Amino acid sequence: MARTLITSPATAKRGEVIELRALIAHPMETGFRPGADGLLLPRNLITRFSCRYNGDLVFSADLFAAVAANPYVSFFTVATDSGTLSFSWEGDHGFAQTETVALAVT
Amino acid sequence: MTRVPGLLLLLAALGAAAQPARRSGFEDMSPQTRAMQRDDAQNPGMLWVQDGAALWERAPGPAAASCAGCHGDARVSMRGVAARYPAWDETLQHPVDLAQRINLCRERHQGATALPVEQQDLLALESHVALQSRGLPVAPPADERLQPFRVRGEAAWRERIGQLNLSCAQCHDERAGQRLAGSPIPEGHANGYPLYRLEWQGLGSLQRRLRNCMTGVRAEPWPAGSAALVELSLYLAWRDRGMALESPAVRP
Numbered sequence: 001m002a003r004t005l006i007t008s009p010a011t012a013k014r015g016e017v018i019e020l021r022a023l024i025a026h027p028m029e030t031g032f033r034p035g036a037d038g039l040l041l042p043r044n045l046i047t048r049f050s051c052r053y054n055g056d057l058v059f060s061a062d063l064f065a066a067v068a069a070n071p072y073v074s075f076f077t078v079a080t081d082s083g084t085l086s087f088s089w090e091g092d093h094g095f096a097q098t099e100t101v102a103l104a105v106t
Numbered sequence: 107m108t109r110v111p112g113l114l115l116l117l118a119a120l121g122a123a124a125q126p127a128r129r130s131g132f133e134d135m136s137p138q139t140r141a142m143q144r145d146d147a148q149n150p151g152m153l154w155v156q157d158g159a160a161l162w163e164r165a166p167g168p169a170a171a172s173c174a175g176c177h178g179d180a181r182v183s184m185r186g187v188a189a190r191y192p193a194w195d196e197t198l199q200h201p202v203d204l205a206q207r208i209n210l211c212r213e214r215h216q217g218a219t220a221l222p223v224e225q226q227d228l229l230a231l232e233s234h235v236a237l238q239s240r241g242l243p244v245a246p247p248a249d250e251r252l253q254p255f256r257v258r259g260e261a262a263w264r265e266r267i268g269q270l271n272l273s274c275a276q277c278h279d280e281r282a283g284q285r286l287a288g289s290p291i292p293e294g295h296a297n298g299y300p301l302y303r304l305e306w307q308g309l310g311s312l313q314r315r316l317r318n319c320m321t322g323v324r325a326e327p328w329p330a331g332s333a334a335l336v337e338l339s340l341y342l343a344w345r346d347r348g349m350a351l352e353s354p355a356v357r358p
Contacts, residue, residue: 003156007147025153027307069307070150 002026004099006087011104012079020051020059021074022087024097030065046091049073053103054083063091079105128349129282131292131357139304143356151233151302151354154226154309158234161227166218173231176215180238188236189245189351192340194252201255203336205232205311223330229309233300236353244297244351246343259341262334268325289358296342298355309354312339 007021024046031043043065050060058077086100132140142148162180165172177183191204202210208231209220221228246252263274277286278294285291299312306314313335317327328334 003153005147005152005156021147023147023150023153025150068304070153072148072150074148 002089002095002097004087004097006099006101008085008101008103010102011106014079014105016079017076018079018103019074019076020085020087021072022049022051022099023070023072024089025070026089026091026095028063028065028067028069028071032065044092044095046071046089046095048088048090050088051075051077052086052088053077054081079103081105128295128346129293130295130297130349130352132298132352132355134290134292135356135358139356139358143352149302149354149356151300151309151356154230154233154300154302155237155354157227158230158232158237161231162234166212166216170216170218173211180234184235184238186239186242186245188239188353189242190247192252192336192343193247194249200333201252201336201340203312203339204235205229205313206331206336208232208235224311224314229300229311232311233309233354236300236351239351240353241350243348244343244346246340246347252340255337256340256344258334259337259339262338263341267320268323270323272323274319294342295346295349296339297346297349298352298357300353301355301357303357305358312342 003025005023007019009018012018026046027044028046029041029044031040031045033041035041045065045067046063048060048062049071051058059075061073063071082103082105084100084102086098088096088098090096132143135143142150146152159180162173165175174180188204191207192201193207194200195202195207195210198210205223205228208228212218213220266273266276274294277291282291282293296312296315299315300309302309303315313330316335316338317330320327
């Protein structure tokens with residue numbers, strides 16, 4: 001399991017615009033760099049990030065080789081109902097991780 | 107009335123002489139990189155801190171105590187610790203830096219093996235301990251026994267090395283603020299280690315940075331974990347005394 005840092009408000013008013021920020025530990029190896037032995041290091045990228053709010057997709061992004069290691073994504077959404085926000089990362093070699101946080105809307 | 111400002115000026119001048127104005131590498135960074143360091147949600151160094159906090163609670167072996175077993179809550183017990191390292195070790199009779207102290211603690215009190223230099227778990231523990239001193243002034247101990255080591259460290263700082271025949275002081279004391287191939291030359295303060303370097307795309311220790319610099323002037327880097335590197339860190343801590351600790355810092 002990769003380490004993640006997710007920043008989201010625990011509570012929000014209905015209709016309020018909230019900022020969500022997600023950072024994940026990942027090497028984002030491009031597949032173009034040689035290792036210490038001179039051979040190319042195999043590509044190991046996160047290719048897709050998505051965020052679902054009570055099951056509805058609110059944000060997604062495709063990531064490529066030019067993105068630095070430990071990618072950080074920040075975006076906004078409108079708080080509508082109490083529920084969960086799930087952040088998913090998918091990538092090479094079957095990499096998949098999902099983290100969920102709760103949001104209470106008043 | 108006219109004499110008072112003069113006296114104030116004199117006092118200010120004396121104060122400046124005691125503590126020369128120093129500029130942390132933080133101030134030479136782009137606004138984006140500064141924002142990255144300032145905001146814990148963006149600072150990738152916090153990933154290692156998070157790991158370190160978990161390791162702090164976990165015992166390295168079935169019979170051993172965890173760090174927390176002896177030291178308790180790191181936020182209380184480790185406050186100010188990173189600010190005073192490198193410090194004297196009574197048993198070894200020479201100074202050790204924070205990473206070496208963590209390893210000594212593992213060997214002496216936890217019955218575990220020392221972690222290799224620059225190993226991720228060691229960096230994680232070191233950054234977790236260092237975070238507890240963030241914002242505190244660098245306070246090297248006033249231990250007389252450290253003095254000869256510090257003097258040797260300062261000599262190394264001023265010694266020309268490598269094919270480029272440069273000393274640390276020639277760039278970081280004499281030419282700080284000027285530019286080297288488009289990049290500003292920082293004053294070379296070590297007040298943010300272990301830090302996340304964008305160039306490394308990872309967290310690294312002061313020793314890694316120093317060895318990097320030696321390669322940069324085309325000298326043979328001293329072995330990682332060597333006594334000479336600790337002496338140099340000891341001088342750097344003295345040079346940085348009073349500056350706020352920034353660990354885990356971000357640098358370009």
